[in-house]
Amino acid sequence: MACRILIALCLLCGLVPCSRCCEALDAERPVPGGPLRYNEDWSLLRNPENRQGEWWERFKYIPVDDSAETYLTLGNEVRARYEWLGDPNWGEQETDSGGYFWFRTLPTADLHVGDHLRLFGEFIVAPSAGVDPEPTGLDDDVADVLQAFAEIRCSDSTIIRGGRRVLNIGSGRLVSTRYGVNTLQAFDMAEVFLGDEKASLFVLYGRPVDAEVGSFNDDWSRARQGWTVYWTRDLVDAGLASRGTWFLDVYYMGFENTQAVYDQGVGTEQRQTVAGRLHGNRDRWRWDHELFVQFGRFADSEIRAWSLATLFGYTFEDLPLRPELSLQFNTISGxxxxxxxxLNTFNPLFPKLKYFGESGVLAPYNLFDLHPGVAFQLSDDVRVSGSVQCLWRYSTDDGVYGAGGRLLRSGRDSDARYVATQYEIVLETRLTDNWRCNAFFAMLPAGQFVRETGESSTIHFVGVESILAY
Known part of the structure; x- marks a missing residue:
């Protein structure tokens, strides 16, 4: 009932685009677009001297009263994406090779009532074409309410939110917006946030919203629920690091699913995750390392699982094309x-579904991967990157999984570890500050495990997209 009331309020506000978030106000001019539109803060347009003459600026700061303390921000994001996937599941899947279109528009509205109350809403209109055999909720959501929440700012350091919202927690390895596919992942949730950009703590409880094919039929899950306590600290501000940016995140997540499915079987899952993350940059280096430990129960079994994710990157600022080298390792228990x-299978909960690249073939269950990459800045607005990803099974007694935890190949019929090699090239172009076009190519030759468990054709993937936001 509370969520429906919030949705109604946001609809009355005009429902069309966005503003800021639980972080402190950022004086810099935001760039329109992206999954977290509520992070944009357009209050700087209260001063006419901050306007740059863009046609869409008139929608970003619309005074509602004479004092201009109450204002509305409107916006939209439109995406068209085409994907072609050849030999899904290395030819094992019944679906033939073929292409399909995703279309998505995300009109949003953000009403600020003084300094303490805010109402944010966002529609999603996301049809598809050519999905074979039938589109799912990941492909097609004809029209629905994606976000509708109220925010009460009790003070500069205390915020309370309630309603429907998309969110990205930390690195997004466990909770992500699912921005890459056609429908985003929303949650019906309540949250309390304390802190600022140097140190913060938030506590939330929520249920994921299940996107369904059709119109205005998305609802929160009856089978799944979760709760989180997340703490972040700036280590430079704390005097524990002297140069660059260093952040330490420590958090706990609880999760329950009464309809969990693994290679081991089907049952009720009650899983706890304790994790720590160290991330930042210094000079030309960047890093992001995260360790997860999971425990709990699945059916009649104890859960004992873990994962380690690491990333190092280095940019050669003085060389032509500013090449950036990166190296990632992921170990995900099975x-x-x-x-x-x-049950030793790690559960990534709600990750981005294009976790190991734009093809989205494999999900982060029971895998070890080595992922070197290189990127070149061809101009200020054009970037090209390439990577090679080698993927092994962590445990030979568990299978490999696809989007949403769907079992692709059981581990019962092979002792081989090597799953596949993925080669990927990504071209990113920015036509204007708020219009970009991207292209993707990937191929995944089968490894020994795939060859021993069924069809083993090479998977090919091609994708192109155009995203315009204001």
């Missing part, structure tokens, strides 16, 4: 023995 009374 079940060691399906009959030992333990």
């Amino acid at each position: 079940d060691r023995d399906q009959n030992d009374g333990e």
Whole structure:
């Protein structure tokens, strides 16, 4: 009921685009677009001297009263994306190779009532064409309310939110917006945020919203729920680091799913995650390392799982094209023995579904990967990157999984570890500050595990997209 009231309020506000978030106000001019439109703060346009003459600026700061303390921000994002996937699941899947279109528009409205109350809403209109055999909620959501929440700013350091919202927690490895596919992941949730950009703590409880094909039929899940406590600290501000930017995140996530499915079986899952993350940059280096430990129960088994994710990057600022080298490792545990009374398969909860690249073939379950990459800045507005990803099974007694945790190949029929090699090239172009076009190519030759468990054709993937936002 509370969520429906918030949705109605946002609809009355005009429902069309966005503003800021739980962070402190940022004086810099935001760039329109992206999954977290509520992070944009356009209050700087209160001063006419900050306007640059863009046609869409008139929608970013619309005074509602004479004092201009109450104002409305409107906006939209339109995306068209085409994907072609050849030999899905290395030819094992019944679906033939083929292409399909995703279309998406995200009109948003953000009403600020003084300094303490805010109402934010966002529609999603996301039809598809050519999806074979039938589109799912990931492909097609004809029209629905994506976000509708109220925010009360009790002070500069205390914020309370309630309603429907998309969010990206930390690195997004466990909770992501799912921005790459056609429909985003929303949650019906309540949140309390304390802190600022140097140190913060937030506590939230929510249920994921299940996107359904059709119109105005999305609802929160009856099977799944989660809760989180997340703390972040600026280590330079704390005197624990002297140069660059260093941040330490420590958090806990609880999760329950009464309809969980693994290679081991089906049952109720009650899983706890404790994690720590160290990330930042210094000079030409950047890094992002995260360790997860999971425990709890699945059906009659104990959960004992873990994952380690690491990333190093270095940019050669003085060389032509500013090449950037990166190296990633991911270790994601899998079940060691399906009959030992333990489930060791790591659960990534709500990750981005294009986790290992734009093809989105594999999901982060029971894998170890080595992922070197290189990127070149061809101009201020054009960037090209390439990578090679080598993927092994962590445990030979567990299978490999696709989007949403769907089992692609059972681990019961092979002791081989090597799954596949993925080669990927990405071209990113920015035509204007708020219009970009991207192209993707990937191929995944089968490894020994795939060859021993069924069809083993090479997967090919091609994607192109255009995104315009204001």
